[in-house]
Amino acid sequence: MTVQTTTSAVLELRNVTKTYRVKQGLFGKAKPLTAVNDVSLSLPRGEVLGLVGESGCGKSTLAKILLGLEAPSMGQVMVDGQEITAQDRLSLARRIQPIFQDPYSSLNPRKSIFDIVSLPLRVHGIGDKAHWDTEVRRILDIVGLPARVMNTFPSQMSGGQRQRVAIARALIMKPEIVICDEPTSALDVSVQSQILNLLGDLRSEFGLTYLFISHDLAVVEHLATRVAVMYLGRIVEESDVAGLFDDARHPYTQALLKSVLTPEPGLGVPDTQLGMAYPNPIDPPSGCQFHPRCPMAGAHCKSVAPRSVPTSHGHVECHLHDPDSPMYDAKVA
Amino acid sequence: MVDTSTTDSLLREITGPTPGQMLRKRVFGHQGLLFGGIVLAILLFIAIFAPLLAPHDPYAQSLMTRMQPPVFLGGDWEHPLGTDHLGRDYLSRLIYGARVSLMIGAVAALISGVIGTAMGVAAGYFGGRVDMVVTFLINVRLAMPVVLVALAVVAILGGSLQVVIVVLGLLLWDRFAVVMRASTLQVRGREYVAAARAIGASTPRVILSEIMPNIANNLIVVVTLEMAHAILLEAALSFLGLGVQPPTPSWGLMVSEGKNMMLFEPWMVLIPGAVLFLLVLAINLMGDGLRDVTAPENRS
Amino acid sequence: MEKPLLSVRNLTIDIPVGGGTLHAVRGIDFDLNRGETLCIVGESGSGKSLTSLALMGLLGKNIDRSADRMEFDGTELTTASPRTMRALRGARMSMIFQEPMTSLNPAYTIGDQLIEALRLHKPVSREAARARAIELLEKVGITAAASRLSQYPHQLSGGLRQRVMIAMALMCEPELIIADEPTTALDVTIQAQILRLLHDLGQEMNMAMILITHDLGVVARVADKVAVMYAGELVETGSAVDVFNTPLHPYTRGLLRCIPLPGKTARGSTLGTIPGIVPSLVGDIEGCAFRTRCPHALPACQSAIPLQGRPDHAFRCIHEDGKRHDEEAMA
Numbered sequence: 021m022t023v024q025t026t027t028s029a030v031l032e033l034r035n036v037t038k039t040y041r042v043k044q045g046l047f048g049k050a051k052p053l054t055a056v057n058d059v060s061l062s063l064p065r066g067e068v069l070g071l072v073g074e075s076g077c078g079k080s081t082l083a084k085i086l087l088g089l090e091a092p093s094m095g096q097v098m099v100d101g102q103e104i105t106a107q108d109r110l111s112l113a114r115r116i117q118p119i120f121q122d123p124y125s126s127l128n129p130r131k132s133i134f135d136i137v138s139l140p141l142r143v144h145g146i147g148d149k150a151h152w153d154t155e156v157r158r159i160l161d162i163v164g165l166p167a168r169v170m171n172t173f174p175s176q177m178s179g180g181q182r183q184r185v186a187i188a189r190a191l192i193m194k195p196e197i198v199i200c201d202e203p204t205s206a207l208d209v210s211v212q213s214q215i216l217n218l219l220g221d222l223r224s225e226f227g228l229t230y231l232f233i234s235h236d237l238a239v240v241e242h243l244a245t246r247v248a249v250m251y252l253g254r255i256v257e258e259s260d261v262a263g264l265f266d267d268a269r270h271p272y273t274q275a276l277l278k279s280v281l282t283p284e285p286g287l288g289v290p291d292t293q294l295g296m297a298y299p300n301p302i303d304p305p306s307g308c309q310f311h312p313r314c315p316m317a318g319a320h321c322k323s324v325a326p327r328s329v330p331t332s333h334g335h336v337e338c339h340l341h342d343p344d345s346p347m348y349d350a351k352v353a
Numbered sequence: 354m355v356d357t358s359t360t361d362s363l364l365r366e367i368t369g370p371t372p373g374q375m376l377r378k379r380v381f382g383h384q385g386l387l388f389g390g391i392v393l394a395i396l397l398f399i400a401i402f403a404p405l406l407a408p409h410d411p412y413a414q415s416l417m418t419r420m421q422p423p424v425f426l427g428g429d430w431e432h433p434l435g436t437d438h439l440g441r442d443y444l445s446r447l448i449y450g451a452r453v454s455l456m457i458g459a460v461a462a463l464i465s466g467v468i469g470t471a472m473g474v475a476a477g478y479f480g481g482r483v484d485m486v487v488t489f490l491i492n493v494r495l496a497m498p499v500v501l502v503a504l505a506v507v508a509i510l511g512g513s514l515q516v517v518i519v520v521l522g523l524l525l526w527d528r529f530a531v532v533m534r535a536s537t538l539q540v541r542g543r544e545y546v547a548a549a550r551a552i553g554a555s556t557p558r559v560i561l562s563e564i565m566p567n568i569a570n571n572l573i574v575v576v577t578l579e580m581a582h583a584i585l586l587e588a589a590l591s592f593l594g595l596g597v598q599p600p601t602p603s604w605g606l607m608v609s610e611g612k613n614m615m616l617f618e619p620w621m622v623l624i625p626g627a628v629l630f631l632l633v634l635a636i637n638l639m640g641d642g643l644r645d646v647t648a649p650e651n652r653s
Numbered sequence: 654m655e656k657p658l659l660s661v662r663n664l665t666i667d668i669p670v671g672g673g674t675l676h677a678v679r680g681i682d683f684d685l686n687r688g689e690t691l692c693i694v695g696e697s698g699s700g701k702s703l704t705s706l707a708l709m710g711l712l713g714k715n716i717d718r719s720a721d722r723m724e725f726d727g728t729e730l731t732t733a734s735p736r737t738m739r740a741l742r743g744a745r746m747s748m749i750f751q752e753p754m755t756s757l758n759p760a761y762t763i764g765d766q767l768i769e770a771l772r773l774h775k776p777v778s779r780e781a782a783r784a785r786a787i788e789l790l791e792k793v794g795i796t797a798a799a800s801r802l803s804q805y806p807h808q809l810s811g812g813l814r815q816r817v818m819i820a821m822a823l824m825c826e827p828e829l830i831i832a833d834e835p836t837t838a839l840d841v842t843i844q845a846q847i848l849r850l851l852h853d854l855g856q857e858m859n860m861a862m863i864l865i866t867h868d869l870g871v872v873a874r875v876a877d878k879v880a881v882m883y884a885g886e887l888v889e890t891g892s893a894v895d896v897f898n899t900p901l902h903p904y905t906r907g908l909l910r911c912i913p914l915p916g917k918t919a920r921g922s923t924l925g926t927i928p929g930i931v932p933s934l935v936g937d938i939e940g941c942a943f944r945t946r947c948p949h950a951l952p953a954c955q956s957a958i959p960l961q962g963r964p965d966h967a968f969r970c971i972h973e974d975g976k977r978h979d980e981e982a983m984a
Contacts, residue, residue, distance in 0.1 A: 075811075084547075088551070110553040112553070113553030118547070120544040120547070122544060125543045125544040126545050126547075126548055128543075128567065130372070130566035130567055140552045143549075143552050143553050143554045144553065176370070178930060209869065209911050210908060210911050210926060212911065213910075213911035213912070213924035216924055217923050235841055237841070237915070238912065238913050238914070241920065242918060242921065242922075242924070243921065261920065265915060279841045279842045279845040280870070281845070281870030281871055281874050282873070283869040283872070283897055283909060283914070284914075285874070285876075285893040285894045285896075285898065287873075288852075288874055289848045289852060289874045290845055292842050292845050292846065294842050294846070298812070298840070298843075
């Protein structure tokens with residue numbers, strides 16, 4: 021085994037940027053689309069980092085980069101202190117595994133559950149058929165499925181069971197990090213809680229580290245230990261979970277929190293005051309990219325991009341919280 | 354770790370049929386597929402066991418017994434379907450002709466299937482430049498009139514069974530490429546493909562074990578259609594004298610040879626025409642049936 | 654008391670399937686007054702979407718619908734001719750679907766579709782219809798409404814498309830709007846805006862609304878009345894406050910325990926679950942369909958279950974209070 025320097029971060033992103041070239045129309049010129057914009061994050065071992073943001077904010081692109089499915093245009097991704105571009109595909113796959121959103125699309129309908137769950141062992145050439153059999157039985161038991169599902173096919177299972185199979189496939193190689201991309205949003209409420217409980221149990225039992233991507237802030241609050249809020253490819257606020265939910269700094273985070281509809285009658289539907297729709301990422305706004313939707317924005321926000329400033333529980337990119345910014349005093353409102 | 358009440362209820366809930374069982378049920382409930390399959394199986398059996406089944410040597414000429422009518426037109430049982438203008442037993446030639454038709458259909462479909470599938474899957478999976486090149490090649494191919502090109506090539510190289518098979522095989526890949534490209538595009542966006550890649554599976558493995566099984570049903574349908582297509586084209590070429598050369602028994606050639614006597618002995622054209630019709634109908638029914646039978650899984 | 658706008662009694666939907674009949678909706682009753690919002694909440698397969706399609710007369714041909722009564726403002730929908738239904742649909746009752754992309758025609762501009770929606774039912778000029786379309790697009794919060802009219806659906810984002818769908822549903826000032834998961838495909842911030850919009854417009858135009866959803870948060874915030882649906886039955890109905898604050902049916906309580914409540918549920922704690930799965934609805938179903946998953950099930954649950962409680966907060970359970978007090982004492 022490699023000798024590890026005792027960096028506590030099992031996963032670290034340094035100024036990661038991913039730019040695509042998007043063609044508009046048949047003869048249009050290709051324009052750059054910055055899906056992930058200068059993201060730096062560090063994920064300590066055993067923590068759950070919740071990544072929240074609206075669709076198109078770049079959270080799924082970030083997940084693909086971490087899984088090695090896309091290469092970053094700039095910046096570094098370090099797993100256990102090693103850059104992932106320096107690692108081969110197989111050793112990265114042993115460390116990071118995904119759980120996807122849609123259990124109807126994430127399992128190959130032509131393969132039996134045994135084939136699906138044992139695929140990582142077969143790809144990595146670990147053990148023989150007897151070993152695969154014991155391993156599959158073991159992991160199915162761990163995720164709460166009876167061994168006899170091994171010979172069934174995904175089409176015979178319910179959504180919750182399929183998601184358990186997907187979890188079994190992700191965990192059979194004992195990875196350190198699991199990227200959960202909206203793992204419960206396609207499931208029914210009663211099944212969702214079973215899967216969340218399972219993910220929580222597995223984390224404490226195997227010391228897993230999760231990157232938990234979700235649009236459901238109630239779920240993120242429940243499971244995450246740290247939260248990063250993404251807007252147009254940037255992390256606009258990052259904080260420990262208590263700090264974020266009790267003392268959100270960024271106006272966008274505040275609006276997201278406001279828009280959570282808890283099952284409490286009589287409160288009505290909140291006004292997020294976000295106004296306009298999500299901007300087109302090909303044509304991002306100037307200055308602070310959030311300014312067109314921000315209820316607190318001033319002239320300074322339109323022209324100057326905010327820098328990252330530390331808070332008591334993380335950091336935030338907002339002029340209102342930058343003591344050197346002329347907007348600093350405006351936040352009293 | 355997992356509460357047992359959940360596990361117990363999970364045990365109860367897996368009761369649905371396997372995909373294989375569902376497929377079997379649909380296959381046996383589909384009349385067109387069954388009819389086509391049975392007819393095709395019979396013709397295949399006849400083609401394989403032609404030497405055992407044919408009452409006479411298909412090449413044996415007997416000028417004494419030329420142009421004998423089939424039994425239902427007053428002939429005798431020595432030649433149940435009569436004899437041709439060289440006195441060869443018509444039934445035996447028909448039986449051996451099945452070999453030619455099926456062989457041409459199968460081999461031409463195989464060649465074009467390999468070419469078209471490779472191109473289509475590559476275009477769908479890799480996209481970008483590969484896709485551009487393949488799409489261009491498909492368009493070029495679609496702009497060529499198959500029959501004319503086949504005629505020209507056969508006219509230059511001379512007609513023989515091998516030449517016809519190769520020419521058809523190299524011409525009929527367009528539909529494979531189009532269908533496989535579209536199916537691959539659809540499947541490659543599925544999360545199980547991303548999952549396999551995240552596991553570290555190599556590109557050939559992803560294509561062979563994750564993509565191919567999920568587009569195989571479309572492939573089978575195209576195979577049947579192109580088989581029928583190739584068989585008809587061979588018959589047409591042979592009829593024009595540019596396909597299989599005499600004395601090889603081929604249904605298209607039999608129609609061609611019989612056409613001179615059509616006014617006096619219409620059965621000489623009708624009998625090979627009818628079996629050709631039956632074979633193509635059976636293949637098409639089977640292709641249609643396979644599409645019906647495999648489509649429900651695609652949709653869900 | 655005012656006569657309800659929509660009154661449904663014993664609505665039943667049967668679907669013939671391979672091995673028999675699927676009893677998708679099994680005798681549901683509800684009333685809806687003008688200006689009221691009814692939320693039908695349930696998990697997938699509970700029959701909630703079929704119920705909405707049945708009201709609109711949009712069920713497939715092979716699906717059997719029957720009801721003792723399905724009266725919309727004096728018109729009996731069960732016996733209404735296809736022509737009467739066509740005249741009602743879009744004009745007096747409109748529907749909003751979950752996926753706006755599939756319900757807008759990609760070949761026509763937004764303007765054409767909005768104008769057509771109005772002119773199909775009302776004898777107005779194109780200019781008047783156009784003016785109305787612009788007015789409504791502005792009302793649903795679309796900026797530069799006039800220029801949007803010439804755009805095609807694919808040029809709009811999901812949130813904008815859903816607003817266009819709402820504007821289209823409102824073109825004829827319907828008295829009833831049926832929205833089937835209108836915000837499920839949208840981001841949370843957009844969801845809140847669309848729900849507010851629907852709610853405000855409903856108040857302003859005194860529209861009745863039926864909102865079909867699986868999201869209890871949405872239900873709690875917008876519903877006047879709530880109907881909890883399980884396996885084709887309404888297991889609990891009542892005002893939003895009653896159903897959420899004093900849930901009587903064990904299923905309703907089970908669902909509420911599954912959701913983490915920010916500030917109330919301890920972070921990282923084990924969430925409540927409902928073990929088991931929805932029973933198959935093929936063939937005869939007797940007794941309480943929830944009994945296989947219910948912690949309070951008794952042998953008596955296999956027989957017919959009475960409707961209990963008050964008319965304004967009813968539930969279907971053999972236990973007098975649905976065992977609510979027992980569960981509270983346990984907690």
